[in-house]
Amino acid sequence: MLKWQCMIQQPMENARRIFGNRVLYASSPIDYIRNADCAIIVTEWDEFKKLGPEDFVNNMRDPVVIDGRRIYDPEVFCRRVKFAAIGLGEKA
Secondary structure, eight states: OOOOEEOOSSOHHHHHHHHGGGSEEOSSHHHHHTTOSEEEEOOOOHHHHTOOHHHHHHHSSSOEEEESSOOSOHHHHTTTSEEEEOSSSOOO
């Protein structure tokens, strides 16, 4: 079963009104990745930039990280997790 989880900086009430119970809501980047199989990062928020490969290894089941903003260094991340840098942004 596929479960979507999101972290939203806008007031949570707005997100809940739009998405209801169709997604799970996280209050921090660690909550967002905890027990996940795959993390798709499509933000440049500082909270996510601060995460290192060990954060994903220690909090995810079998970490797969898709960096949609190229905020992580592929050479560093590829050593520890299944990693793909795609999309917008410059190489970290």
